[in-house]
Amino acid sequence: METLDITMLIGLVLMVSALVILYRCARGKSRRQRMNELADTLLSIHDSFELQVRRLETLSGEIASDNEKCFSLQYRAGQLQDTVDSLEYRRDELDRENLSLARTHDELMRSNTDLTEKAARLRDAIVQDGQAVVELEQRIDTLRRIKEGLEIAVENKPAEEIPYLSQPLFSLGIQPSAQNHLTAYGLRYVGDLVRHDEQYLMEIWGIGPATVERIKTKLNENGACLDMDVIRVDNRWYRRKTD
16 A cells, blocks of 8 residues: 555656646647647656556555465465474474483393393302312212222222233323323323223314324223223222123
8 A cells, every 4th residue: 555655646746747847838839739738748647657557556466476475485484383393392202212211221231230240150150060060070980989999909899900001101102292182181091091982082182083093003902992991099900890
């Protein structure tokens, strides 16, 4: 409306100005000339007024279009604001969930630490118990052999002595390195060796098939073999007699 009022005011000012100019120019001219000039002036004013009206209509259309665009932009801005609010609400929910997950993670880490410590203590206890069992079995085996040795010594149990078993390992003619590996396992005499089988010897690091075959050959040459049931009494070795 303000633009329309300004346009109308401009048109009126132009018309008044034209009439004033025509009046001044017509004072010294004939009546017919004044009428023609007045008609031309009015026609020019009319054309100018129509031009202003068309411009006003164009401007009004642009304003209406801008208003529609503004309304559309406002509507879109409202939708975007709703989306932003929804995203912020979801972000707050995710923050709360992350905080809860972090607390759960901390609790799980503490539980895992406790379980790891308990498992380590249990493993150590099992290892210690296993070692105790092994030591107990070894002690029982030692006591059993002592008992058998005593029975043999007092001739309550039939057995025959095998002097060759009292020989040290080097009598087998094996390499010094192989002898050292066997000694590391507590095998110092031939009698210590024949109490074990071939598989046991093969599991000792540094003892290969060639060494085992050499040992078996040497034992056979002296009337002995692997996996013999023998008993040691002092530095003498006995083999049980079977009925």
